[in-house]
Amino acid sequence: MPWLVLGLWVAVLAAVGPFAAKLADVQHDRVTDYLPASADSTQVAKIQEQLPGGQSTELVLVYHRDSGLTAADKATAERQVTTIAGQHTLNGTPQGIPSADGTTLMYPVASNEPGSDEDKRDALVDDVRHVAHSEGGLTVEVGGPGALNTDAAGVYNSLGGPLLYTTVAVVAVLLILIYRSPLLWLVPLVVAGIADYLSMGVAYGLNQAFGTSVSGQSSGVMTILVFGAGTDYALLLVARYREELRRIERPYDAMRAALRGCGPAVLASSGTVAAGLLCLLAADLNSSRGMGPLGTVGVLCALVAMLTLLPAILVLLGRRVFWPLVPAYGSTPKARRSLFSAMGTSAGRRPLAVLAGGAVLLGALALGAFNLPGSIKQEDSFVDKPESVAALQTLARGYPDRGSQPIDVITPADRADATLATVRGTQGVADARKGRTGNGWTEISVIAADAPQSAGETRTIKELRDDLKGSYVGGPSAQQIDLEDTNARDRLIVVPIVLASVLLILIALLRSLVAPLMLVAAVVAVWGAALGIGGLVFGPLLGFEGTDPGLGLLSFVFLVALGVDYGIFLLHRMREESIRGAEPVAAALSALRTTGGVIASAGLVLAATFAVLTNMGLVQLVELGFVIAVGVLLDTFLVRTYLVTSASVALGRRVWWPGRLSKAPEPLRPSERQPEPV
Structure with a gap:
């Protein structure tokens, strides 16, 4: 069976290979790839x-x-x-x-x-x-x-190579530290690389079949998700496989037991991420909407590889892949008091106090979001100032009261003269001239009297849009206005869809209403705290002059979808322990003790992969990578270990309401009781 799986993968890669190599050919970073689909400025760029x-x-x-x-x-x-x-x-x-x-x-x-x-x-x-x-x-x-x-x-063009190499290097170092084995670390890394190659071929297929946009940002995030989420799934599977090898003699049978044990949690975990990312299809912003399908492709390719190819390779390599820490059949792991056992015990003693303290801490951190700088301007979007930004700054000093970049007006050709007259009569317009004509449209180039992206120029653009019905007003400054407006609209639409989708998946997996609501509330709190830390760092420490208008939405989608992963790992194990008859407190502490190390390792890997974005040259990517990395670390070491465990202990069986586990087991009838020893 493992050989058959390997053969199928060889065939799949042979079929996908020619398409994976073509993904770079369809990657574009045009203005329209990052603009709202329905905005005036997008219509201008298209015309x-x-x-x-x-x-x-x-x-x-x-x-x-x-x-x-x-x-x-x-x-x-x-x-x-x-x-x-x-x-x-x-x-x-x-x-x-x-x-x-x-x-x-x-x-x-x-x-x-x-x-x-x-x-x-x-x-x-x-x-x-x-x-x-x-x-x-x-x-x-x-x-x-x-x-x-x-x-x-x-x-964006430089993201491909450096992003991939840096991500691979970071994951490799962490896996070596986690596994302390000269061979084991290499297996998940190779499988993740194969999954990334598969995702490139599938992404190219989506582009050809459905016209899905591929940009430097979306393809970069896809790679990060393949390695980050894929390695998380590998860590969970390998940890469970190691457990089963101590109980079961044959590696093949041990792997089957491991897949039965952690498979549902991994499937639900990938399902929440995929569902959350697909919700981005409801966004009007082209860059956000394009990221949804590619991110989903990355997660699903990682899932398929880690649940088929990784088990096959591990089974073929046998126990020796774990050398020098080989899990012998019938052995028991050395008993030692783990950090997570100690953390669980402290959370279990005074769960309400721990919950209150955690809530206060997250709330205090979230207040930092009020310190986030305003929307970023074009000249502030680069980490290292390129020549184009230096030119803008020189223009701002030399022409403080004059526009230095055009506002583009596209109007029907038969109304061009009337439109030009209206434009010239608009307050705040310093100059306007007709440009090209074609396909029934005429282009008018407008220079504002005020500096680019100033309040005065913004007022002029809005007045032009109010006065020029049937025409479109675009250009760089108009694009920034549309980005802010569209991101505000997308948040109102996408956020509720994400929350509803994730809740439905959690309810189906955990067969409870309370546990899913608890997990979702926790990840939303983490998102707020991570944004708050960003507010304390971006301006005061990093000197960023603004934040990307899409930061709130994208960080929310990623942190909710990815953060719920670790809650699924923990609560699914807690549910297993409860089904076996463990009391609520014992089930919660046992689940934390057995999964805490895996969750911590997975969180470190995922945070590190997103932190790679902070080394890129655009402020938008740095901010996104920072917020997600910080949020994952908060979720891993504070929320999962302390707050979710404390809440589970405090709620007891009610955490599984209204499922059958929420009810206390019925006492045994006299005829079912064991006789008392004499």
């Missing part, structure tokens, strides 16, 4: 792709000298811009706009050269940066939406 030349690549060349630009500086700028115009097809002739203090000169540049939007954008930005270089004390920077998008795409 711009259909106009002659496709979506515009808009840049700003910024020339600056602190002591004031000289005549030679201006001549250099003119020469460089002329060279760029000779090498590329630009929209009109770029005109220099000097700052009032004479220190800065900016040249807005736009191009609609043919070719793939991403490829032509990156090629244009690279070429412009090659030509427009600093010299003789004159600082030259290339900024604008096109340069920002190129720099962001560079970060």
